[in-house]
Amino acid sequence: MNQRVAQSSNPLLTNDSGEHSHRVALTTQKTAIITKQMICMFIILGTFPLWSEWVGLYNYLGAEIAIWIIYALGFNLLLGYTGLPSFGHGAFFGIGAYAYGLTQLGIIESVWAGIFFSVLAGGIAAAVVACFISHRRGIYYALMTIAFGQIFWFTSMRWHTLTGGEDGLLNIHRGELNLGFFSFSLSETSSLFYFIFAIVMLVTVGLWRLVHSPYGKALQAIRMNEMRARFLGYNVWLIKWSVFMISGAIAGLAGGLFALVQQSAYPDVMSLHASGLIVMLTLIGGGFVSYWGPVLGAIVFFMARDTLGAMTETWLLWYGLMFMLVIIFKPEGIAGLWQDLMKRREKRQLKVNGSTENASGEAK
Amino acid sequence: MALFEATHLQKRFGEQVVLEDITLSFEEGQLSGIMGPNGAGKSTCFNVLTGQYKPDNGRVVFDGRDITGKSARVIAGLGISRSFQIMNLFDEFTAIENILIALPESINRSFNPVHDIQGNVSAMEKAADVLNKVGLSGREFTQASSLPYGERRALEIGVALASDPRLLFLDEPTQGLGADGTARLSELINELKKSYSIVVIEHDMDFLFGLADKISVIHWGQVIATGTPDQLRENEWVMASTLGEIA
Numbered sequence: 001m002n003q004r005v006a007q008s009s010n011p012l013l014t015n016d017s018g019e020h021s022h023r024v025a026l027t028t029q030k031t032a033i034i035t036k037q038m039i040c041m042f043i044i045l046g047t048f049p050l051w052s053e054w055v056g057l058y059n060y061l062g063a064e065i066a067i068w069i070i071y072a073l074g075f076n077l078l079l080g081y082t083g084l085p086s087f088g089h090g091a092f093f094g095i096g097a098y099a100y101g102l103t104q105l106g107i108i109e110s111v112w113a114g115i116f117f118s119v120l121a122g123g124i125a126a127a128v129v130a131c132f133i134s135h136r137r138g139i140y141y142a143l144m145t146i147a148f149g150q151i152f153w154f155t156s157m158r159w160h161t162l163t164g165g166e167d168g169l170l171n172i173h174r175g176e177l178n179l180g181f182f183s184f185s186l187s188e189t190s191s192l193f194y195f196i197f198a199i200v201m202l203v204t205v206g207l208w209r210l211v212h213s214p215y216g217k218a219l220q221a222i223r224m225n226e227m228r229a230r231f232l233g234y235n236v237w238l239i240k241w242s243v244f245m246i247s248g249a250i251a252g253l254a255g256g257l258f259a260l261v262q263q264s265a266y267p268d269v270m271s272l273h274a275s276g277l278i279v280m281l282t283l284i285g286g287g288f289v290s291y292w293g294p295v296l297g298a299i300v301f302f303m304a305r306d307t308l309g310a311m312t313e314t315w316l317l318w319y320g321l322m323f324m325l326v327i328i329f330k331p332e333g334i335a336g337l338w339q340d341l342m343k344r345r346e347k348r349q350l351k352v353n354g355s356t357e358n359a360s361g362e363a364k
Numbered sequence: 365m366a367l368f369e370a371t372h373l374q375k376r377f378g379e380q381v382v383l384e385d386i387t388l389s390f391e392e393g394q395l396s397g398i399m400g401p402n403g404a405g406k407s408t409c410f411n412v413l414t415g416q417y418k419p420d421n422g423r424v425v426f427d428g429r430d431i432t433g434k435s436a437r438v439i440a441g442l443g444i445s446r447s448f449q450i451m452n453l454f455d456e457f458t459a460i461e462n463i464l465i466a467l468p469e470s471i472n473r474s475f476n477p478v479h480d481i482q483g484n485v486s487a488m489e490k491a492a493d494v495l496n497k498v499g500l501s502g503r504e505f506t507q508a509s510s511l512p513y514g515e516r517r518a519l520e521i522g523v524a525l526a527s528d529p530r531l532l533f534l535d536e537p538t539q540g541l542g543a544d545g546t547a548r549l550s551e552l553i554n555e556l557k558k559s560y561s562i563v564v565i566e567h568d569m570d571f572l573f574g575l576a577d578k579i580s581v582i583h584w585g586q587v588i589a590t591g592t593p594d595q596l597r598e599n600e601w602v603m604a605s606t607l608g609e610i611a
Contacts, residue, residue, distance in 0.1 A: 233437050
């Protein structure tokens with residue numbers, strides 16, 4: 001009974017055991033807290049400062065990718081898991097950034113306090129917005145997020161006394177990170193990178209746990225069939241409200257870290273254009289079919305920006321074309337492509353073995 | 365007193381009066397049927413009874429509690445569960461995930477961010493039990509969307525059963541099933557009848573007559589007759605009406 005089958009490594013990809021399923025003895029499918037994919041990602045990202053310059057990249061890029069991975073993972077909780085399209089998510093990223101800056105400049109020069117207030121501000125702003133949109137779905141939901149996003153963006157441009165207008169908040173010092181028993185300076189890009197990397201690890205593990213919890217399952221149920229979920233007794237409104245708040249708080253966290261590395265906060269990140277980017281990179285990565293979609297998306301986007309960007313100034317045109325090709329030919333994105341590849345390989349192996357013995361319950 | 369009572373329900377959509385005056389009651393431990401020709405207002409009636417629509421008039425009482433106009437969530441929480449005429453599964457979930465999500469163990473933990481329901485032995489066993497009840501053992505890890513039609517119907521009933529409801533509503537369960545599938549479904553419902561109070565809405569007369577303890581016939585937004593299948597068989601007007609001859 002309790003013999004463990006290897007769980008599907010991907011929450012949105014179910015065990016495709018169709019015709020073999022009679023061989024699967026009923027087993028519990030415990031979700032591992034740490035998975036192979038996770039370790040793989042941590043190793044690649046964690047060693048970035050060691051090989052980045054070697055391949056012609058630079059440390060700062062690693063920090064940027066890490067921040068956007070946090071942002072995209074939180075965003076995908078909303079888009080990929082709950083099926084709620086937010087086109088104004090830049091607002092919460094920006095609010096997080098301003099909150100970080102205002103804390104440093106106005107209250108206390110502490111990294112922890114800054115991050116605390118970024119998360120809080122992003123979460124509160126999202127919670128307020130969510131009150132107005134959580135009874136909506138689909139296109140109306142999307143339109144309302146755009147409207148709210150624009151309100152925040154416009155406010156950040158015009159409220160000079162608070163936000164510094166179009167120039168934004170400047171001279172946010174990176175400062176020291178106090179870990180209680182010792183503290184170190186974040187002015188080095190590599191120490192900064194490892195600090196953010198540690199947060200990436202926490203967020204990755206935490207959200208992985210979350211999407212496999214009853215709450216995470218409820219999110220997916222709402223994506224697939226909101227009405228059915230309601231008739232089962234789920235408080236759909238409250239779940240939609242809370243996931244928007246969580247997603248906003250994570251965007252706020254990412255925004256706070258962004259202000260830390262950029263040493264400034266400015267309205268640009270709140271624009272419709274910036275909000276569109278997070279949607280685009282999540283989709284290209286394959287957020288709808290895989291937990292890892294947004295991670296892949298963030299990596300590909302920044303790699304594209306730096307490699308294509310080095311070749312041509314019009315790199316966004318090429319990136320946009322790539323986006324269109326993905327949407328037309330493989331809407332499941334890079335992760336979907338990878339899953340197809342794995343399935344095909346598995347089928348080939350089955351043929352070679354001439355038996356279906358090991359087909360059921362295999363990890364993908 | 366009946367487990368479920370609806371009195372003088374009225375429902376209008378704009379100018380059109382769909383339910384004129386519906387008074388119905390369902391007894392505990394029985395299988396009650398709602399029958400009527402297409403367009404008679406069965407589905408609307410069903411949706412009013414289960415809380416999808418609010419009635420313009422009238423009262424719905426479940427187990428002594430007034431549930432008129434209560435939300436679907438509240439009604440579900442009181443132990444009323446329903447299946448849908450149009451297939452309503454979580455397509456990307458496996459069969460067992462569809463059941464798991466409908467278990468009280470999951471619903472009561474809907475804000476629990478850490479519990480691992482698929483690693484919960486008792487929940488998994490319970491879900492497997494439900495699948496067994498609806499004849500889907502062996503299909504646990506098949507994705508709902510790749511199940512054949514008849515099995516999807518059965519899974520749909522399984523989802524409705526998962527909450528161990530006090531009253532189970534089935535909306536046109538034979539919809540889209542062939543003769544073979546209908547026969548098998550009939551067997552299944554006959555089995556469920558032993559342990560659940562059930563309300564079935566159906567236009568397939570033979571199907572319902574073979575199962576129900578009591579049937580209410582709805583026509584023109586009213587209950588035109590109520591009785592056992594035998595009583596109704598003797599009522600010519602009812603037979604004519606449900607056969608669509610005077611519709």
